[in-house]
Amino acid sequence: MVKFLFDLTFASLSHIFGILARYSFKERNHKEMSNKMLAAMKTKPSAGAELAVIDIPKPKPDEVLIKVKAASICGTDKHIYTWDKWSQGRIKPPMVFGHECCGEVVEIGSFVKGIKVGDYISAETHVPCGHCYQCRTGDMHVCRNVSILGVDRNGIFAEYAVVPEICCWKNDSSLSVEIASIQEPFGNATYTVMESNVSAKKIAIIGDGPIAAFACGVAHAVGAARIYNLGMIEFNLEICRKMGADISINVTQEKNYRERILEETDGGVDIVLDMAGNKAAVHDGFAILRRMGTFTAFGIAPAPFEFDMAESVVFKGAKIIGISGRKMFETWYQLRNLLDTGKVDPRPVITHRFPFKDFIKAMDLATSHKIPSSKIVLIME
Numbered sequence: 001m002v003k004f005l006f007d008l009t010f011a012s013l014s015h016i017f018g019i020l021a022r023y024s025f026k027e028r029n030h031k032e033m034s035n036k037m038l039a040a041m042k043t044k045p046s047a048g049a050e051l052a053v054i055d056i057p058k059p060k061p062d063e064v065l066i067k068v069k070a071a072s073i074c075g076t077d078k079h080i081y082t083w084d085k086w087s088q089g090r091i092k093p094p095m096v097f098g099h100e101c102c103g104e105v106v107e108i109g110s111f112v113k114g115i116k117v118g119d120y121i122s123a124e125t126h127v128p129c130g131h132c133y134q135c136r137t138g139d140m141h142v143c144r145n146v147s148i149l150g151v152d153r154n155g156i157f158a159e160y161a162v163v164p165e166i167c168c169w170k171n172d173s174s175l176s177v178e179i180a181s182i183q184e185p186f187g188n189a190t191y192t193v194m195e196s197n198v199s200a201k202k203i204a205i206i207g208d209g210p211i212a213a214f215a216c217g218v219a220h221a222v223g224a225a226r227i228y229n230l231g232m233i234e235f236n237l238e239i240c241r242k243m244g245a246d247i248s249i250n251v252t253q254e255k256n257y258r259e260r261i262l263e264e265t266d267g268g269v270d271i272v273l274d275m276a277g278n279k280a281a282v283h284d285g286f287a288i289l290r291r292m293g294t295f296t297a298f299g300i301a302p303a304p305f306e307f308d309m310a311e312s313v314v315f316k317g318a319k320i321i322g323i324s325g326r327k328m329f330e331t332w333y334q335l336r337n338l339l340d341t342g343k344v345d346p347r348p349v350i351t352h353r354f355p356f357k358d359f360i361k362a363m364d365l366a367t368s369h370k371i372p373s374s375k376i377v378l379i380m381e
Helices: 002-034 075-082 085-090 177-181 183-196 210-221 234-243 257-264 279-287 309-314 330-340 356-366
Strands: 036-042 050-055 063-072 100-108 120-123 160-164 168-170 202-206 226-231 247-250 269-274 289-297 319-322 350-355 375-379
Touching (some): 050 356, 100 160, 100 177, 177 183, 183 210, 183 269, 183 330, 202 210, 202 279, 210 226, 210 234, 226 234, 234 247, 247 257, 269 279, 279 289, 350 356, 356 375
Parallel strands (some): 202 226, 202 269, 226 247, 269 289, 289 319, 350 375
Antiparallel strands (some): 063 100, 063 160, 120 168
16 A cells, blocks of 8 residues: 555656646747747858858847848849958848838846837947047048948848847837838938938939938939939839839930930039949940039949049039938938828839748849849738
């Protein structure tokens, strides 16, 4: 009888311990999995990328952790994905890339004062050092020691991302995640246009990508007298027309477009906004710019090229403005006003939406030369 009771008790205890062990394993496994996230990684120095399960990052004292709601694909991301010459000299795999996003703050660092858990933010992607000459004189966007999200440090193509507090821009809760995620490139366009004083001027916007399309919308909203848009892809030129371009010119189909513009403007446009940056675009821009006009350069050339400074700039008395990023944070207030008042509706520029799990499909479309697209947004599920 004693043996029977002993065996029964032992069996019961073994059963209980087994349940506890299984419960402990499940809890531990759940906890371990809850510290993981899906992220788009540049794992090796070659074309392509992959989705990987990695640790959720921990914010430093001056950083916040966000749960990403949406992210959009930038031209820089295409360079990284295709692994062009620029990427080979700048990107250091393995890393998470991507930089255009919005998300909800889920954790804050111990030094963070202006952001709280639950805030809905977008990210300024230029991370300033805070102590160089430029930072201390109001030009953080061109900080001498700047690092860029998704380029020089881990980015936002992930379920969670770390963002320095200085780079957090609070959104109104009513702003859609699609629009919130594209404010960074919309800010590029806003800065380019606002710095150029386009009101009541005849201008040319060279390029037909997403930022050129945004620039058409901003220039139209702030009163440009006439907007010429020069591009190469009819699908994109149509988007620029929807955004506000008055005259679209496909430079692959119209031969004498320089002469046409010079004739119609009586000697050239007042302002050129170069959103393309390649050799042909720069030469076109200065050719159609009137004397004493302004050339605003945002586009980045893939490689150096020869340029006639005397003829294009000196003898014309041309003014050149360089644009990098967005003014921190004057540009953000300007773009907020444009969006809040409905002066610019950027939705025509968003042509495709993908769930984040289809990241590779989205990148393949973005880099495709066969299927046209403009801004592509990834939605987190």
